Amino acid sequence: MSAVREALAEQGFGILTEIDVQTRLLEKLGHEMEDYLTFGACNPPLAHQAIEADRSIGLLLPCNVVVRTDGDRIAVQALDPGTMVTLTGRNALKSVAEEATLRLDSALSALTGGKE
Template identity: 70%
Template sequence: MRYDRTVHLDTDFATAVARTREALAVQGFGILTEIDVTATLKAKLESAAQDMEDYVILGACNPPLAHRALETDRSIGLLLPCNVVVRRDGDRTAVQALDPNTMVTLTGLDALRPVAEEATRRLDAALASLATTETTG
């Protein structure tokens, strides 16, 4: 089972992070948290991150969608499709988001399907805009 939605960009890491933030904002997602995984591992585990590629987790949230999901199931906060990863992948940069349909698959709650479908449309639009900007910009 695939649980990610991914696009690869032929751009530097910092540009990919900035463009990802912008693309998510256009789709109604704000960034609540940012975890620089590379820096964190390097600081906490000196040898672990020496070869770690650039890797950032953006904690994105679309408040109306999150509210709808939480109204259906208060425990769904564990599975909200909020994390977006931007990481170096060889000579490219990968941008990955959790497939929102994972919420429905794991919980079996059909009432979450409309939320997952809208979140999927929005995340796919954000990822597609990155790919489109990449090829035309």
């Protein structure tokens, strides 16, 4: 998990929230599952630009990143920031979404050594 945090930090993202889904489901429902974390990652300058373009964009922030066990490997996935543009129809968010996508893609690529 520290490698994910470091890769995100290299791209200017901090972790605002961390949800241990595995632990929560076990505590609340008695359901056992594989390791599953959800990070709320935020790049402050990009978040600021998005909020300036659309005050209600906070509903789609921060960028969600999931880290989970998938068989014998760890899967790291991020929601496509382009979703902000698709859901809102606000072209003013396009440049922010593109920059966030580049940064998230770079972080994910660093974790895989450039392999997908």
